[in-house]
C-alpha cells in the first residue's frame with residue numbers, strides 16, 4: 001500500500017498543504033479530540049476580563065482568533081496568563097474598569113472579537129479606543145452592530161460612513177434598548193447584551209431565528225440577570241450588572257469536529273469517535289443535516305459541562321444522499337456550510353442550500369470560494385445568490401486549490417482531498433490556525449504517520 005502523504009510546506013510563500021490519499025483508501029479509525037470551542041473561548045476571555053476576581057478556563061482554544069481577543073484585553077490592563085489548553089487565568093478588572101489602551105486594538109481575522117468587543121468598548125465611559133483587523137476583517141460589515149449601539153447612544157466612527165474598520169470609539173454611558181435584529185446573528189445579539197450590562201434597565205434583543213446562545217448561558221453563570229423567551233427568540237439583560245469570576249471548562253468545538261464527522265461519513269470503512277464535543281442545540285444543525293443525508297452518527301456519554309451539553313460523537317461511513325436545507329437551521333450550522341458542501345459533493349443526487357447569503361461576508365465569500373475550489377476538483381456545483389446547488393456522486397480529482405486565507409475553506413478542501421483521486425495542493429492552508437492549529441497533526445495521526 002502506498003503511504004498517504006500529508007505535508008504542510010511552510011517554506012514557500014503559499015503555505016501549501018499537500019494531500020495525497022493512497023489508491024487503496026484511507027479509512028479513518030480510532031478516537032480523536034478537537035480543540036476548544038472558539039465561540040465559548042472568546043466569551044470566557046471577555047467575561048473573565050469584565051468580572052470581579054479570577055476566572056479559570058480549562059480547554060481554551062489556542063487558535064489565532066482567541067489570541068487576538070486575549071491581546072486586546074491585555075492591552076486594556078487585564079492580566080491573562082499565557083494561553084494554553086490546560087488552565088488559563090484571567091484576573092478580571094470588574095465591569096466598566098477596562099483601561100484606555102495606548103495603541104490600536106488589533107482583532108486580527110476575528111469577527112467575533114471585533115463585534116462583541118465593540119459593545120464592551122462603547123459602554124466604557126470617558127475612554128477612547130481604536131480597533132482594526134486584517135484585510136479580511138476590514139472588509140466585513142460592522143454596521144450590523146454599530147447601528148444598534150448608536151441607538152443606545154454609542155459614539156463610533158469608521159470608514160465608509162462608519163460601517164467598516166478601522167473604527168474609533170468614544171466610550172459613553174449607554175441607554176438600554178429593545179432591539180429587533182433583522183438577522184439571526186450571535187455576534188449582533190452578544191454585542192448588544194454586553195453593551196446592556198452597563199446600561200440602566202432592561203436591554204432586549206429579539207432575533208428572527210435562534211442563533212448560538214453561549215453568551216446567554218455564560219452571562220447567567222457569571223451572575224448577570226438574563227431573561228429568555230424561547231417563543232420569540234428574545235433575550236434580556238438587566239443593567240447595571242455585576243459579574244464575578246468563574247471556573248469554566250470549554251468543550252471541544254463542534255465546528256472543528258464537523259470536518260472529521262464528514263470525513264468519517266464519506267470515506268469508506270471509517271469508524272471514528274470524536275471525543276468531548278459541545279452539542280449545544282443552537283450548534284447542532286450540522287448533525288441534523290448529516291443525519292438527513294444518511295450519515296450514521298451516534299451520541300455517546302452525553303453530559304453537561306459547566307452549563308454546556310457535551311458528548312462523544314461516533315461516525316461510521318455510510319452512503320450519503322443529497323438533501324435540501326435552509327431557513328431556521330442556517331444560523332445553527334452557519335460555519336459548517338463549506339464542509340457540508342463537501343459532504344454533498346460525495347453524496348448521491350442533488351443538495352440545495354438556501355438562505356445562506358450571510359456566507360458572503362465571512363472571512364471570505366464562502367459561497368463563491370467553495371463553488372470555485374470544489375469546482376476545480378471536478379464537483380458539479382452551482383452558486384446562487386443565497387446558496388449552492390450540488391449534484392453529488394462524481395469522483396473528485398486532486399488539483400491545485402486555494403483557501404483564500406479562510407480557515408474553514410482550507411480544512412474543507414483538505415477533507416475533499418482526502419477522498420479525491422490523486423494529489424491536491426491547498427495554497428495558503430496555514431489559515432487553519434485561526435480556529436484549529438492542530439488540524440494537520442490530527443490528519444497525520446489519523447493517517448498513521
Ligand SMILES: O=C(O)C1=C[C@@H](OP(=O)(O)O)[C@@H](O)[C@H](O)C1
Pocket residue numbers: 038039040112184185186187188190211212334335
Ligand atoms: O458569536 C459567535 O461566536 C459566532 C457567530 C457566528 O457569526 P454571526 O453572528 O455573524 O452569524 C459565527 O459565524 C462565528 O464563527 C462565531
Ligand SMILES: C=C(OP(=O)(O)O)C(=O)O
Pocket residue numbers: 038065109110111112113335362363408435
Ligand atoms: C465566521 C467565523 O468567525 P468570525 O466571524 O469570528 O471571524 C468562523 O469561525 O467561521
